[in-house]
Amino acid sequence: MNEHKDEVFEELRRLYPAAAPELHFSNPYETLVATILSAQCTDRRVNQVTPAVFRDFPDVRAMAETTPEILHEYVKSCGISKKAANIVNACRMICEKYGGEVPHTMEELTALPGVGRKTANVVLAFAFNIPAFPVDTHVFRLSHRLDLSQGGTPDKVEQDLCAIVPKEDWQDMHHRLIFHGRRVCHAQRPDCARCTLCPFCPWPGKNGPEPDAASPRAGA
Ligand code: SF4
Incomplete structure (x- = not known):
């Protein structure tokens, strides 16, 4: 240490x-969608696509009623084709199990498609102000x-x-x-x-051309 x-x-x-989030969102639903989209994608790119997504699918129920294929056309520039299916299926599950309200426990969030611990922590912290x-x-x-x-x-x-x-x-x-x-x-x-x-900073590679020694294994 x-x-x-x-x-x-x-x-x-x-x-x-x-310090503040660079992703744009204004409620738990938008936080969840933007954070799923941000996996292996820049916040800037996500912020470019989410205005149209949130305009045409303004809440969990609207998202649950569309199809992954339709959503994919909005978000394909964010990479990883499964993101659209994960978002739609997560919203369907939220409707079925939680009455359309994004849940606010780690266990419930990580049971949603495409939601790993990192995404769940972002939702807890920035949508619900729960320390994470x-x-x-x-x-x-x-x-x-x-x-x-x-x-x-x-x-x-x-x-x-x-x-x-x-x-x-x-x-x-x-x-x-x-x-x-x-x-x-x-x-x-x-x-x-x-x-x-x-x-x-004790990193032995500092000031040198050494390649990144601590390669990330960030979760979804
Ligand atoms: S920029 Fe260099 S000195 Fe600064 S924290 Fe990173 S490795 Fe350490």
Whole structure:
């Protein structure tokens, strides 16, 4: 564990005081759909397709009544052809089992098609304001490089982060790690020369051309 973790968190707070989701959504249904679409896709791309999706399928019931083939035409630029089927089938299940209301427990969410622990944590945190620490590809990579966790899976990294970050800071610190991963600590060629976390970063590959040692295994 990084003996300078407190300095790391303090610097992340200073760098990104107003960390917030970059995906656009305004209710639990939209959060679920946008997050499923964001797997292995950029937030920017998802934000380009969701206005039309939410216009034509404004709620769980409307989505449950369409077909994967129709939805696919809206979301095909987000990759992974199964995403449309997962969204439609998840909404059908929500109608059948939960009266059209997106559930708000980890167990119920991860029983939905296409919803893994990361997606469920995003929905819990940002749709229901339930403390959660989603671990995506950026959080996983930065946690390893900064030695906040050496967990081999996103679930283990999540456990480690939850143990060292105050609960009230989980959501914000999730965003701060993502912001830093997108802007500075890229998977390939991290910009260590302009990284103000450098004094506290023990990663042996920093400042060098070493390929990404901590490849993510982020869940859905
Ligand atoms: S010093 Fe380099 S590897 Fe370490 S956090 Fe900064 S950008 Fe990432």
